Each structure stands twice: as structure tokens, then as C-alpha cells.
Amino acid sequence: MEEGGQVEWFVHRFFERFGFDFRDYSRGSLERRLLRILSIWKSPDLRDLYHRLQSDPSLVSVFVQQITVPFTTMFRDPGFFFELRRTVLPYLSTFPTIRVWIAGCATGEEAYALAILLKECGLLERSLVYATDLNPHVVERASKGIFPVENVRDFVENYVQSGGTEGLSAHYMANHGFVQFDSVLRSRMVFSTHNLVSDSSFNSFQLILCRNVLIYFNRSLQNRVLDLFYESLENAGYLGLGPRETIVFSTVSDRFQRVGPEKLWQKCK
Missing domain, CATH: 3.40.50.150 (Vaccinia Virus protein VP39)
Structure with missing residues (x-):
């Protein structure tokens, strides 16, 4: 499966299984974040990542925290x-x-x-x-x-x-x-x-x-x-x-x- 198709597969399965909806997130930024998570978690691809999340639901909150990338600062701009x-x-x-x-x-x-x-x-x-x-x-x-x-x-x-x-x-x-x-x-x-x-x-x-x-x-x-x-x-x-x-x-x-x-x-x- 090519990378784009794998992203589509992953976000749809993740929504169906865990209820977090990333289907309409900008593909460019979403792919960059997913690649970063694959590197940090040492997963070879998104199928492996999905199966890890499915087998250990405690990882889901960690994944969501990393995919949403909270960054801000006080009185920014x-x-x-x-x-x-x-x-x-x-x-x-x-x-x-x-x-x-x-x-x-x-x-x-x-x-x-x-x-x-x-x-x-x-x-x-x-x-x-x-x-x-x-x-x-x-x-x-x-x-x-x-x-x-x-x-x-x-x-x-x-x-x-x-x-x-x-x-x-x-x-x-x-x-x-x-x-x-x-x-x-x-x-x-x-x-x-x-x-x-x-x-x-x-x-x-x-x-x-x-x-x-x-x-x-x-x-x-x-x-x-x-x-x-x-x-x-x-x-x-x-x-x-x-x-x-x-x-x-x-x-x-x-x-x-x-x-x-x-x-x-x-x-x-």
C-alpha cells in the first residue's frame, strides 16, 4: 500500500475503533506527525502502529497527545x-x-x-x-x-x-x-x-x-x-x-x- 493510501486506511480505522476523527486534518501536517510518531515508536508502518494501539489501548491517549501537538505561549503575537x-x-x-x-x-x-x-x-x-x-x-x-x-x-x-x-x-x-x-x-x-x-x-x-x-x-x-x-x-x-x-x-x-x-x-x- 502506498503511503497516502496507508494514511487514509489508518485514520478511518482509528476513527472506527477509538472514536478520534482525524479524517479531515490537513494531509501534509498529519503525514509529518505520523512519520514522527513512527520514528519515535519504532514502528515500521501505520499498520503495525494501528495493531499496537489495538492491542494496548492505554497507548491511544499518548498517541492522541502526540498527534495533536499542543504548542502555544503566553501573549503569542x-x-x-x-x-x-x-x-x-x-x-x-x-x-x-x-x-x-x-x-x-x-x-x-x-x-x-x-x-x-x-x-x-x-x-x-x-x-x-x-x-x-x-x-x-x-x-x-x-x-x-x-x-x-x-x-x-x-x-x-x-x-x-x-x-x-x-x-x-x-x-x-x-x-x-x-x-x-x-x-x-x-x-x-x-x-x-x-x-x-x-x-x-x-x-x-x-x-x-x-x-x-x-x-x-x-x-x-x-x-x-x-x-x-x-x-x-x-x-x-x-x-x-x-x-x-x-x-x-x-x-x-x-x-x-x-x-x-x-x-x-x-x-x-
């Missing part, structure tokens, strides 16, 4: 967060209850960054930040708000460039090589698993951030996810995407208007 402060937070301040969805939150850095923005603007007490990811292991890790201290330098640089007003150290405690973010932040955050491929909307939001996730999906799945976000946003709500992502040429392109220089769109009223 500082200009985007500066634009959130300038444009979106004044809009959020008009609501008695603020609901934000961080879709594909990975290990949670972006969710904490957003909570810090809300706190510094006096909005955290009336906000709920929902942070979701397909991978239950990274969701559990994110809920603890604990990060290696060596990551903090990048966090701080991004925070300053994003217009931070209090100093990032005001929001965490350092201890034994790790930092833990303030329980006040965590008290306004809800972490849970959610599969953008198959799950439906679970609330209505004034802001949805899904940054650097859509690039791993093919066009059909991107459209399905963007439809989900459209349904989940309140009228005039905002959608934020990653720097390489866009809604141009999507099925919802005429239902949003671009806002400012960053990857922000507002739902048409």
Missing part, C-alpha cells in the same frame, strides 16, 4: 493582544456577563493571557473564560496553571509588547522551578474537553479565540468549524484567528467584517 485591549475589551465591558471561548487551548497559556487582560481591565469578576481542547491530558495540565519558570522570559517579553499594565509577576507565584498563576484567574476559567471536529456549540459567546488550529484542518473541516463559531457568537461578537489563518473564501466570509490590522473579525449584526 503581542500585537494581536494589544488589539484585543484596544478594540475588543471596550466592547466586552458593555455586557453584565462576559463569556469567552478559547478553542484549542492546548496547555492553557493563551487562556491565562486572556484572563490577565480581563483582570487588568477590571472585567474578570464578571467574566467566564471557557478553555477547551480535544486532548484531555493537556486540558488537565492547563487547569492547574503551572508552567516551567524558564518559559517566563518569553511570557514577560510578549506581555510587555502587548501593553501589559501591572507587570506579569503580579499574576503568578514562583516555586521550585515552576510558576503557578493566581487562583483568582483560575476561578473565572472553565477547562473541558471539546472536539471541534464532532462536537456542537455549548454556549453563546462575545469573543472566540481559535488561533493556530485551523491551519491543521482541510478546507471542508475549516468551514464546518467556522460555521460552529458563527453559531456560537452573539451578534457583533468577535472571532480571533492565528496569523496564518483567515475566513476569506470560507462559507462564512460574508457574515463577518475584518477589524483592524490583526486577525480579528466581527460578526455582522
